[in-house]
Amino acid sequence: MFGVNDIPKFFLAFFLVLPVISLLHEAGHVFFAWLMGGKNIKVTIGSGAVLFRMGILEVRKYYFWYGLCTFDNLRRNHRLANILIFSGGAFFNAMAAVAVVYLIENNKLEPSMLTYQFTYFSLYYIFFALLPMPYPDGNYSDGKVILDLARNKAQAAEKIYRVQWNQEEKQWCVLDHNRALVEAFADEAQALAKAHEVAQRNRPSRLLSSKGGKETEVRNYPRVPL
Structure with a gap:
């Protein structure tokens, strides 16, 4: 049951763990976009006013909420390439979660609230990223785009x-x-x-x-x- 003593853990998850998971997710998109020859790659973490920019990374005021990856001019701009790019975020989250579990099971990493939250919220992130649904702002989830690309639907054209x-x-x-x-x-x-x-x-x-x-x-x- 959630109690007063759990409040600091909640803030730890919200302000530290989730942004790290979001950054890993965008890194997955970036990796495959780069692999497919994408140019002008940029990663935005958070929303609101810009706090700072460093290379391709832009961090905004509400850094714990939202994230996106933009890129132009894919050299390999075909259906499979785009499916890999949109799958990359969930793939990196899954690999990170598996790595943490592996390190704990092999006594390379001590289990803690931090590792528990990281694993739990990584799976949470993967689920909602791959859930095929439209968002109110007109964007689609990664899963919706992947599904449309796989089906070769008109909105993916x-x-x-x-x-x-x-x-x-x-x-x-x-x-x-x-x-x-x-x-x-x-x-x-x-x-x-x-x-x-x-x-x-x-x-x-x-x-x-x-x-x-x-x-x-x-x-x-x-x-x-x-």
């Missing part, structure tokens, strides 16, 4: 945005995934900047540019794993 030169109008056109005009510019750099903004906001997406009648990929924006 990339939207394609294009920057094309319109010879008649003498302008660069930004087109959405239905080839409808988003905006037109006289300057190619402005058109690309707008296209990047739209594509990044509507992940998963690819941005193509047409020059000399040939389409080339400028960048891809995979869905963000949480």
